[in-house]
Amino acid sequence: MARPPKVPSYSLHKPSGRAVVKVKGRSIYLGKYGSDESRDAYARIVADLLAGRPIEKPDTNRGNPTPKPSLTIGELVARFQRHADGYYRKGGKPTTEPAAIRCALKFLTDHHVGLPAADFSLGDLKVIRQAMVDAGHTRGTINKNIRRVRLAFTWAATEELLPPSVPQNLALLPGLKAGRTVAKETEPVKPVDITVVDKTLPHMPDIVADMVRLQLLTGCRPDEVCSIRPQDIDRTGEVWEYHVDGHKTEHHGKRRTVFIGPEGQKILTPYLLRPSDEFCFRPKRHIAVPKKQKRYRVDSYRQAIQRACARAFPAPKGTEGKALDEWNRRHRWAPNQVRHTAATSIRQRFGLEAAQVILGHSKADVTQVYAERDITKGREVAALIG
Structure with missing residues (x-):
């Protein structure tokens, strides 16, 4: 004689507050835990199971004319x-x-x-x-x-x-507001003091030092300086224009141009004497991959800077714990901070609007008149900065 099927338990799904019953490894949700609706649905499922009938998912959304998909x-x-x-x-x-x-x-x-x-x-x-x-x-x-x-x-x-x-x-759930949640706040990215950068530069590989100097002069992003190729640079004018390929707001219809003045051109020129589709800044030692793929990436660029910081500013002997964390906070910096340093300098010298143009923060829906004004202002600022 066949054994009767085991009656499954009426259980609570804690994350959602719903009642749930498991039948043959399948979780069936019954509605709010403890409600009459969920108890009735559970009773029907048990009755069907004991009678050998197919188990149907209960309708916990009665009155909604849209049929509920079974997608989990x-x-x-x-x-x-x-x-x-x-x-x-x-x-x-x-x-x-x-x-x-x-x-x-x-x-x-x-x-x-x-x-x-x-x-x-x-x-x-x-x-x-x-x-x-x-x-x-x-x-x-x-x-x-x-x-x-x-x-x-x-x-x-x-x-x-x-x-x-x-x-x-x-969509009705608002975002967490600062000061009104126990969630931690992200530490804002702060500019690095230029004197700290100057003391770190001698401890870097020459290529990395030139990348940092170019960032300071142009305000470009770390991934932008890592991705420069000769073919991306328009050198026809007094101020060169680096047209960034595949930048992060490209899908919004925005065009990103990095303006390179005379001082930046001096730094970049030696790295342009290579095939046009190869990356300008490449480690001298690298893994065996095709030439045009060899380059510093943001992670390796940041790691090179961090190693230079450690050499330039070794922590005093005996420094540990919170004191060591504080020392590192004051003497370790990352390439995205260089962009903030450039932004601060440009804004102080030329105003907020100029900083927005140089850093590529213009809106996607600007008119052609404003776009031309931005190009002119970008060239002017780059020429003055060097």
Whole structure:
């Protein structure tokens, strides 16, 4: 005689506050834990199981004319990640965004992987956000990652995998505000004192020192100085123009131009005596890859600077703990701080508008008149800076 099926337990799914029952390894969500609705749904499932009937998912959204898709959170995450891996690319290569999305969505799958995606609510999103706070993420990072989570649901709705009401409801959650949350604040990137830079330069490889000097003169980003190739530089005018290929706001229709004046030209000229499609700044020792791919990348550029800082400013003997952290904070710097130093100097000498132009902070929808004004101002400032 066949044994009767085991009656599954009526359980609480803590992250969402819903009742859940597991049948043959499948999690079925029943509605709010302890509610009459969830108790009735549980009773129907047990009755069907004991009678040998097929188990149907209960309708916990009665009155909604839109049929609820069966897509789970786990399936939504997998589909959206595949989309992100193919969508966020520049120059045929993936950007850093797919990895950032993967980190954000891990919180979603850790807490709600089996939940029907159409059941994901504003309260569930708050649970995800609190998990990020508890994990020690900073307020700015949390706000960015919550936007990535919402983007996954928005994408699913545009693909007709979810009702539009789901991302619309999630959009109601405001971002964490400074001073009104226990989430940590990100330390702002501060400019590095130029005297500290000057003392560090002699301890760098000549190539890295020239990269730093060029950043100080042009205000370019670390990845921009790492990516310079002869073919990207228009040398027809008194002020050279470096047209950045694949910069971070290119998809918004913005064109990024770095202006290089006389002093910057002197630094860069020796590195232009190579094939036009090869990178200008390359380590002397490098792994065996095709020539045109050899270059300093942002990580290796930063590491070279950090090693030079350690040689230029060794901590006094016996310095440890918080004292050592404070010493390193005052004597270690990174290439993105060089850009801030350049920005501060340009703003002090030429004003905020000039700094915005040189640093590439102009808006995407500027008219041709304003664009031409920006080009003129950029050339003028670069010529004066050197």
